Amino acid sequence: MEPVKNFPRLCRTLGYEFNNLDFLKQALTHRSAANKHNERLEFLGDSILSIVISDALYHQFPKATEGDLSRMRATLVRGDTLAKIAQEFKLGDYLKLGPGELKSGGFRRESILADAVEAIIGAIYLDSDLEKIRIILLEWYAKRLEEIQPGVNQKDAKTRLQEHLQGFKKPLPVYQVVSVEGEAHDQTFTVECRIDGLKDAVIGVAPSRRKAEQIAAAQVLELLKK
Amino acid sequence: MEPVKNFPRLCRTLGYEFNNLDFLKQALTHRSAANKHNERLEFLGDSILSIVISDALYHQFPKATEGDLSRMRATLVRGDTLAKIAQEFKLGDYLKLGPGELKSGGFRRESILADAVEAIIGAIYLDSDLEKIRIILLEWYAKRLEEIQPGVNQKDAKTRLQEHLQGFKKPLPVYQVVSVEGEAHDQTFTVECRIDGLKDAVIGVAPSRRKAEQIAAAQVLELLKK
Numbered sequence A, B: 001m002e003p004v005k006n007f008p009r010l011c012r013t014l015g016y017e018f019n020n021l022d023f024l025k026q027a028l029t030h031r032s033a034a035n036k037h038n039e040r041l042e043f044l045g046d047s048i049l050s051i052v053i054s055d056a057l058y059h060q061f062p063k064a065t066e067g068d069l070s071r072m073r074a075t076l077v078r079g080d081t082l083a084k085i086a087q088e089f090k091l092g093d094y095l096k097l098g099p100g101e102l103k104s105g106g107f108r109r110e111s112i113l114a115d116a117v118e119a120i121i122g123a124i125y126l127d128s129d130l131e132k133i134r135i136i137l138l139e140w141y142a143k144r145l146e147e148i149q150p151g152v153n154q155k156d157a158k159t160r161l162q163e164h165l166q167g168f169k170k171p172l173p174v175y176q177v178v179s180v181e182g183e184a185h186d187q188t189f190t191v192e193c194r195i196d197g198l199k200d201a202v203i204g205v206a207p208s209r210r211k212a213e214q215i216a217a218a219q220v221l222e223l224l225k226k
Helices: A008-012 A021-027 A037-059 A066-077 A079-088 A105-128 A130-139 A144-148 A158-167 A209-224 B007-014 B021-027 B041-061 B066-077 B079-088 B105-128 B128-140 B142-147 B157-167 B207-226
Strands: A175-181 A188-194 A203-206 B174-181 B190-195 B204-207
Touching: A008 A021, A021 B105, A037 A066, A037 A130, A037 B041, A037 B066, A066 A079, A066 A105, A066 B041, A066 B204, A079 A105, A079 A188, A079 B021, A079 B207, A105 A130, A158 A209, A175 A209, A188 A209, A203 A209, A203 B204, A203 B207, A209 B190, A209 B204, B007 B021, B021 B041, B021 B105, B041 B066, B041 B105, B066 B079, B079 B105, B105 B128, B157 B204, B157 B207, B174 B207, B190 B207, B204 B207
Parallel strands: none
Antiparallel strands: A175 A188, A188 A203, B174 B190, B190 B204
């Protein structure tokens, strides 16, 4: 049975009145529910979000390095931020899911919600233009853009992995350098990360130990999302 | 000694006349050469390129899946495509590099060239607007967009790794499944990839063997770029 969907209310929440409501409906349709689903819209929305946030950060932080800009952008556009926005919009009430996905919880559900936000961004863009969706996105992100600062608030993969495990009251991950190759100024670090419940260590390779640990942690996070 | 830089000629090649030539000069300045370098412009250019190509592909291929669209986008925006565009523009003649980078060759040089293309995209955008840079990018990419097809021409990481090694007359990579975990419909494959000259195997983890191999190959390619 399909829930009653109050689209006018959702449009008020989003701050956008669709000319063609089909775009919105498609954006809310997961691939498990129908042939005309939201994945192509999500493909578009992902790039639109990126340029709008990049442009905003570029002008908001005229002195920030590219590294800081990239980290801030990653924080603002990544899955769990989008999932939070989806929850603020109560998108879960509007999603059209197939029978298999209706029961899905946790990470899986979060990622479906995050994808739907990107799809809605694509839908508004197609229904209007880039300037319109830019204005709307800057509304959606007003508080987050106000709060973000270079070098702070950007939780890296190690921090997120640690917090995730703590949330489930599990032991902390263990990182270990497996090998260091190359000459002093041009080294390659191989680091493994082990967590309770994963039989194999996951390996990260990078020119610094810190970076290799981050890569390994990010891979473990990906595994945990499954 | 700095080479003579014929900016008007470069502008003709790019198809864009700068109002403020400082944007172009900054886009051509590598971080090794000056404090005011091109990394922030590159940050912007990356997102601009992504939305312009995404939008073009979305409309050009109304039936393509999100997966095909993503693969085509990845092909069109990745480093070696941008490096080829840089070579078409003879950007190497205009780049401002520090003494350490002047000698750099191979992969390193290609990546500097690719970054400069992204920075020029950011520079044109700041000097004009998104519609202008969109028109210019569609010019730059006209032939590539005409030729690209869903499901073909998108060389994946394994193919690129193989071609790279063949180019250096080295043996082909060896892939091996290290472990398979989980139940039949929810498995996790750990695959290692070994190549001549790298002591350690590089590991990829994914829900399918094919994908795990691709991840491992992509990581090896990253290592080879250093």
